[in-house]
Amino acid sequence: MRATAYWTTTYKRTWRGSVSSSFLRPVLFLAAMGLGLGSLVDRNGSLDARLGGVDYLTFLAPGLLATTTLMVASQEAMWPVNGAVRWNRAYLAMTNTPLQPRDALFGHLVYMTFRAFTVAASFVVVMLLFGAVESPLVLLAIPAAVLCGMAMAAPMAGYSVALTSDSGFASINRFVITPMSLFAGAFFPVGQLPPWIRPIAYVTPMWHGVDLCRGLALGGIGLWRALGHVAVLGAFIAAGTAVAAVRYRRVLVP
Amino acid sequence: MADPLIEARALTKRFGDFVAVAGIDVTVRPGEAFGFLGPNGAGKSSTxxxxGCTSPRSGGELRILGLDPDTHGAQIRSxxxxxxxxxxxxxxxxxxxNLLIYGRYFDLSRKVARQRAEELLDFAQLSDRAKARVQTLSGGMKRRLTIARALINEPQVLLLDEPTTGLDPQARHVLWDRLYRLKQxxxxxxLTTHYMDEAEQLCDRLVVMDKGRIAAEGTPLQLIAEHSSREVVELRFAPDRNEVMADKVADLAERIEVLPDRVLLYADDGDAVAETVSQRGLRPETVLVRRSTLEDVFLRLTGRTLVD
Known part of the structure; x- marks a missing residue:
């Protein structure tokens, strides 16, 4: 992918910072919420069945894996995408070459996938160091988290490419990403929500990613349930990419 | 004659109800330096x-290098x-x-891209800045780098949209020199430009565009000969006096234009006109006799100046 080369070259300048934050973030979160907050949670009737019969740290970790990956992938699909049209105009440079708008899109999605992978993989390493893992299937949680991240990033790229001001991103973060990470099952089971609100959690890619990652890390997930999640996340990616391809064309070759 | 590299017939571009390009005919032949001269909003960039095959046409015919951009866009762009x-x-x-990555977009091997990048840096007089970040370059250097980058695929046609807009005079001359070498x-x-001096310096042939249409076509000299006099006398009177004074000198010239800040008298012998003006006891604040330029052609054709 020739268009990916641009993003990997820019990454060469920033990878040191991104690698250290890829490890630091999970360490901080798991220490504070998993160990700190978890010690309180576990005291209140430890190994609660609603947490899958594991301590809070082990319950929380795969949820954070999915949310963190989704957040990083989405951020990569916000400002960098919009900037490639409006600021450094990297996409516009590409469209003056044999590359098509869809090449610019696919090239960037490949790079976002790579970024999601580095974040998910380092997160799982930290989970192992914390002992917050119940099953060797946790290795499959890495691609699962990447799927979850891209399920948000692909449609986000389509949204970002046509924005004429970046205030839209603040709204997306405030009204979509943040509520999703808080209420889609990462920190507590969706079953704790009032029944009427649960369906909203179930239609987010976040919940599918969280449930899939958790099922794999704890080892208890059924094959069909896992495949169901993969299918939903895959559908988000396919539909998001299709919409993004149309919008990229509209913006880049008016 | 060689086959044209670019051939447009009734070429049209619409954005919704807005017509940016209203049916133009253009032919560019190999080795030519061809210019689109016109003010901002004339439709030059849309054309x-x-x-450049990054905007599909709304109507008319267009062939670039003998190919149709609608079906062979990537092939043409290469x-x-x-x-x-x-x-x-x-x-x-x-x-x-910047050069290397751009070369990769054209599917050049790393080795070829490197080699060409080095040659082009030399051409763009930027070899000593190869490892500098682009951020640190001046406007003129950035523009030379952009030109170098555009040459990485050894193109048959170089498209330049307002190549020297925003550059200081010295940087413009350096750039013109580089473009002249390419032409050689x-x-x-x-190229498109709204600078008449640029069009005169660089273009073998040009079209004057206004409001999406072609107002005139020819070599710079032809256009001046057809649409203007040999010389021009510019008279600058006190503010608000230009209209009044224009009536008193109107008989001296083939044609007269009254601009907000000056009166232009078109005549073949400018010095004679200036002489008569002073004999009549009219005392303009400044008098300038000069050759006609494309600016005058544009004024004649559209009733407006190029740079508002």
Whole structure:
């Protein structure tokens, strides 16, 4: 992918910072919420069945894996995408070459996938160091988290490419990403929500990613349930990419 | 005659109800330096984007290198070099990396891209800045880098949209020199500009565009001969006096234009006109006798000046 080369070259300048934050973030979160907050949670009737019969740290970790990956992938699909049209105009440079708008899109999605992978993989390493893992299937949680991240990033790229001001991103973060990470099952089971609100959690890619990652890390997930999640996340990616391809064309070759 | 590299017939571009290009005919032949001269909003950039195959036409015929952009866009673009109006360089990357990555878009091997990047840096007089970040370059250097980048695929046609807009006079002359060298090497240049001096310096042939249409076509000298007199006398009177004074000198020239800040008298012998003006006891604040330029052609054709 020739268009990916641009993003990997820019990454060469920033990878040191991104690698250290890829490890630091999970360490901080798991220490504070998993160990700190978890010690309180576990005291209140430890190994609660609603947490899958594991301590809070082990319950929380795969949820954070999915949310963190989704957040990083989405951020990569916000400002960098919009900037490639409006600021450094990297996409516009590409469209003056044999590359098509869809090449610019696919090239960037490949790079976002790579970024999601580095974040998910380092997160799982930290989970192992914390002992917050119940099953060797946790290795499959890495691609699962990447799927979850891209399920948000692909449609986000389509949204970002046509924005004429970046205030839209603040709204997306405030009204979509943040509520999703808080209420889609990462920190507590969706079953704790009032029944009427649960369906909203179930239609987010976040919940599918969280449930899939958790099922794999704890080892208890059924094959069909896992495949169901993969299918939903895959559908988000396919539909998001299709919409993004149309919008990229509209913006880049008016 | 060789086959045209660019051929447009009734070429049209609409954005919704707005007509940016209203049916133009253009032919560019190999080795030519061809210009689109016109003010902002004349449709020059829209035309360039259609020629560059990054904007589909709304109507008419267009053939670039004998191919139809609608069906062979990527193939055509692989043989074009594009210098867009706004820089699309990456400020964060080095000068060299900008060239290298762009070369990769054309599927050049790393080795070839490297080799060409080095040659082009030499051509753009930027070899000593190869490892500098683009951010640190001056406007003129950035524009030379953009031109170098556009040459990485050894294009048959170089498209330049307002190549020297925003540059200081010295940087413009350096750039013109580089473009002139390219022309000597046989690269076909197609450029837009709203600077008449640029059009006169660089273009073998040009069209004057206004409001999406072509107002006139020819070599710079032809256009001046057809649409203007040999010389022009510029008289500058006190503010608000130009209209009044114009009536008193109208009989001296073939044609007269009254601008907000000066009166232009078109005549073949400018010095004689200036002499008569002073004999009549009219005392303009400044008198300037000069050759006709494309600016005068444009004024004649459209009733407006190029740079508002």
């Amino acid at each position: 360039m984007r259609m020629i 043989r074009l070099g594009v210098v867009p109006q706004d820089d699309t360089l990456d400020n964060e990357l080095t000068v060299f990396d 090497q046989g690269v076909t240049l197609v």
